[in-house]
Amino acid sequence: MSLTVETSPIPGGVTAPGGFRATGVACGLKKSGLDLMLLVADHACSVAGVFTRNVVKAAPVLYCSKLVKTGRAQAVVINSGVANAATGEEGMRRCLQMATTVATEAGVPQELVLVCSTGVIGQQLPMEKVAAGIAEAAKALSPEGGHDAALAIMTTDTRPKEVAVSLDTEHGTIRIGGMAKGSGMIAPNMATMLSVITTDAQVAPDLLAVALRTVTDRTFNRVTVDGDTSTNDTVLLLASGASGVRLLPGTEDFARFERALYRVAEYLAKAIARDGEGATKLVEIWVHGAGDDAQALTLAKTIANSPLVKTALFGNDPNWGRILAAAGRAGVAFNPDAVDLDLAGVPVVRGGQPAPFDREAAAEKMKASEVIISLALAEGDGEAVVWTCDFSYDYVRINADYTT
């Protein structure tokens, strides 16, 4: 899907929709660069959130997942560098302290402040630095601050991930803006790493929650970099209502809002895969003809997480046997003699048997910045798409020495 169907791309990221100010500051949590972002709405917003299903949940995940149940929020603070995960009661105390500090510095009720963290697991947050960062950020809030906010949530990301669109409805124009960070420990099984999406539509919290869940399952949950689901995955969606356009369930306008939200989330999800740690290309894995959609998804994810498939993609090596072998171990039954496989647009398997092809030409096609793997089975109508990236020397370099 393209961002330009129905919607128009606009600049501004999370501050593109009316009613939001944001900023990013450097408070010394990372060796360099912005590492704390603050997003504040002019008034209380409707809010929805989805969070990691990892058994080991970071303090801010435990905190936020409780808070979003109220359906209302007005501010989001995110630090990078320290994940505040596996930090026990002291970690929860520091998470709450972040919310209190935002409340004081930005003049927002404490119970409306959401908190996220991303970075190294098992370290306590240096609260003096964090408090100073929040105070500085509160003074720097701006309706043009979306870009700095997107920069401040990066860890090993090589570029910020942000997008915004406008959508004309029957009752006026609404805007949706989003940002995300990804890179490593990316295999969300309910949400992605961190993403914040804003809109100035007026949407009730329960409706917002349904839309976010539906869209997340088909976007952020379809991305995998390394199969490692984080302790901190969080997607937040805030609706300020500043456009004055109220969206009601069952209306065509709400359906169009959902489609626009899908596009924003898909854009961010693909940006996360494209910028996976050490990635040199975005890889789309299409599975058709599986027994059902769930089986198609399992097959696609197993292929996407195979280190052998991913290293072959890095090497531009049309070694399709690894793709078939990965599908075969996915725990899904299928007839291996009725498999068709296309790699970077080249038919490499037909009816389970090798299709003759020019290896050098195929290797050349694999050098593109986007490569599609398409696996067709003959079991049923099940289909799925998953986004991933290749597996390079740089993935090893980045991850062999991250904390020390």
Added chain:
Amino acid sequence: MSLTVETSPIPGGVTAPGGFRATGVACGLKKSGLDLMLLVADHACSVAGVFTRNVVKAAPVLYCSKLVKTGRAQAVVINSGVANAATGEEGMRRCLQMATTVATEAGVPQELVLVCSTGVIGQQLPMEKVAAGIAEAAKALSPEGGHDAALAIMTTDTRPKEVAVSLDTEHGTIRIGGMAKGSGMIAPNMATMLSVITTDAQVAPDLLAVALRTVTDRTFNRVTVDGDTSTNDTVLLLASGASGVRLLPGTEDFARFERALYRVAEYLAKAIARDGEGATKLVEIWVHGAGDDAQALTLAKTIANSPLVKTALFGNDPNWGRILAAAGRAGVAFNPDAVDLDLAGVPVVRGGQPAPFDREAAAEKMKASEVIISLALAEGDGEAVVWTCDFSYDYVRINADYTT
């Protein structure tokens, strides 16, 4: 467990037990080195086998899994370089041709010839080379040929994997010898890559099958290099009976034979993990206190397959948060506040919270050739051990350019 409890290590590999001759020859399937091995017994043996559960099964796997059901075999031929997987009917024809050629050249009934292949998926075997290799091998068979046989089944392995032990029973001495190849696409979910184990004990086929299944589940099936289960995984166990010592079910001698078989298989399984593609160390993952053994195994395998855990092990980085995060996403419920974790003998988590430790000293301990990760939960009595290796630049190098 040590090889020297009850058993005595002896030289000779698969030809250490009486009644077997073997050899390895070079017939041009690999760029260099031995690439075809032949093992022939003086008489028909009892045989048992376990094979890959990958839906996509190589021709020789389909062929052998049928043949071992007869419980009898006299020869095993294995080529490396070409896996004969995803090769359709033509692949099966070439697999049968290998058996026929062995029958002719080595004077063994064709229905007693087992065939294995390992190497690149999706290519047809060059039969002229293979036939010439088999003819040469049949002439070179020797009771001292075990070592060459172990060399000939290697693909990206950096060293041969072989072992033999003798065991004194009430009725005389028996010997067990084994060889294996591993390296990449290693996550057997029923057998390992390729392994052939021989014994001169006299054991009925059904009894042999029970012993092999029991031992395989706790050894080869506990190894993972990259989570990728091969299309060709095969373990074969042949009993020649040449020692004249007959083992009957329910006897103490049979129990001791099973323990000795366990030690041989464990030795080979650990050798496979230690020599995983690009590996710099063997990693043992111990999980205690899980709800049951199956949950412990799931937790241990999820940690073992985590690219983030494996790259941290390569970098000697005591980044234990990744271990906890991997456990948390394993799909197994546990109380994260009752977790103890030790890394290379260093307590890093107690009661779910960071235990203070000297990072530099821990990093130094991680440089050992064997590193133990020990995760203790408070759910029940479930426990499991899994063997794996670290994830290095060389894994990427080896796999980014394997076929081309």
